[in-house]
Amino acid sequence: MNKIYSLNHSPIDFHFSQNPRDFIVREVPLYHFSNEGEHHILNVRKKGLNTIEMINIFSSILGIKSSEIGYSGLKDKNAMTSQYISINKKFTQNLDSILPLLEEKNIKILSCTYHNNKLKIGHLKGNNFFIRLKKVTPSVFEKINSVLKIIEKNGLPNYFGYQRFGKDGENFLEGQKIVRGELKIKNKRMSDFLISSYQSFLFNQWLNFRVKISKIFQAFEPQEILQALCMDNIFSEYRQTNIQNLKTLDIAKIKSIKNQPSLFKLFEGDIMHHYPYGKVFELETQNDISRFFDRNITPTGLLSGKKVLNATKVAGEIETCFIDKSIHATGTRRFAWIWIENLKYNYIQENAWLELEFFLPKGSYATTLIEEIAHRNVKID
Template sequence: MGTETAAGNTPEWLLPLAQRNDFVFTPSPRDFTVEEIPLYEASGEGEHLLLTVRKKGLSTWELIDRLSNHLGIPRREIGYAGLKDKHALTTQRISLPAKYAPELESFEHPSVKILERELHGNKLRIGHLKGNRFRLRFKKVLGVQREKVDRVLDWIEMRGMPNYFGLQRFGNDGTNAGEGRRIVHGETKMRDRKMREFLVSAYQSRLFNDWLSRRIALSRLLEEFEEREVERIETLPTGSLAGTKAQPHFFRILPGEIMEHYPYGRIFPAEDLAAEAEKFAARDRAPTGLLPGKRIRRAEGTAALYEAPFDDERIREQGSRRYAWVWPDEIHRRYVPEKAHYELSFTLPKGSYATVLVAMLRGSFTG
């Protein structure tokens, strides 16, 4: 995933994580690589062809457009597990009907290389991946900057990071969420079904990000004040935050929280708050936030008081829940002093953004 490089362009919901740290990171194939981690191996037989594709300077949709035009097939026949950044060197899997294999032989593009072709029994669907492996290189990382990056990385390795949607989710000009809201509220119409779903999903993502910022603000208050004091500040009923101050993790779980086993599993309500908080700190499960829509479970109790302002019952698309907090894994760092370069690699679960981790490294977010 890409990242915004100018501190002045950081949106309000990201400000707590993005205090100024002036190293240079410009997403490009030279300094930013993304490798998709497959959910499963190809079966070796079936009616679909799984392609492992390396690309640069193209978004996933642009890659699909090139393939569909060359093969003369609708874009909907081409499957993908996740969208990959345009401004990076990325490797991901694409699926298409195996009957088009002969036509694929003549496909050429200067920014695309097909690394593997394997038969499989089903079309690749959104979410059919474990996660992504990122490699980044920061420049002009001098002594103070290096110490700050190391300090925040230490914090992330121990505690994880908030699972915000990244800036690219909202479009180059940041207007996608607003367009989605206008569609939901009947202020504008969008006949293209896929574009409507895309814009509404951006609106859902904005609501989630705003909720997550609100919850991080609450956790900060609980770091500084006693539960009763925070209840008064937040105008909550007495006892609403009982059992939150003593929790071992920075991000506090609330009564009525909807939890999910980590890194995947079923959702369920938090009943024993202390036990759930311990298991959350042990990375066994994590709290979830709402992507509003139909047929999705809402939080209850105190958690519902914080969720409700970021819900929108007019959304008719399918809702879901998303981890509020995730843990980067396989973090490796290397500093090159003669060039003042800082090289970093890590993996994230599917749907999580390197944007957010980079924003944290630009600042001093340490709970």
């Protein structure tokens, strides 16, 4: 995908290496644990392992099925990450005895508590990140500093990161074959993961298109916007062939959309979400546009599947172009736009390092922020 970034600066040159020294992730749980109950909650730090690999190591050492172990989210392999897992306490009576075996595998238990419920996917508030950028000259730092201030104020598109699509970036093709009956994989967890990669690909395609349309509204005058929307070549790189309602917007509606204060432009029928928690609902009033700018609500994109609320009207017509109805997995809505929180950064000029600390909500990728700053695909060692 030729990713479209929300800002307009030229590419910024710096070095980003995703490794345990320069990329640290700390999971923030959704709620406080009760310190009682049948589930042992472990705060686990790992290096050089993804979450599934870490779960499998616990499974092997404890002699239990991996499905007995609960977790809230997937964490990067090429990083130092800490996250919470849950194991029924009947399986952890000899936990102290396996600590050396875990440490041999680059796994360390940082703390323990208890809770009444098993952890499930999505049971996290978000993640705190530490990232070190290198080869940052003083002039480059000034550029990054300016961009960060804009992002901190306006937010950024919530693309799925490259990690979602595998080493070669083509996991979604396998997922597409599975949902179309062209490929069968016996391992259900792997099959579900590949299907989710395909859902993520469709979401990214939709979001890329919406960012592109938003930038057209941002950059041009109403009559020019109307002309641009009638040009078929703005649709050519996407899956859709025609979006009639978008092409037939009148000048008054175009002016209204253009005057929206946010970089991401909302359309009639968009599905919004209370931010960061709450329910989804359809965009209805002019007041909703102000609430989006004030960070109280955010637009959502579709992860194709069953039992999910779809957009309607203009937004729905666009969304339909990025749906694969052969996906029978459960669908959901995902934040299309997010805001960085608790941003702090420290420029170490003698080392040409810029160290960033920040929080992002669950499901968001720190590398997407890095690419928005760089305005290019970041090079990963």
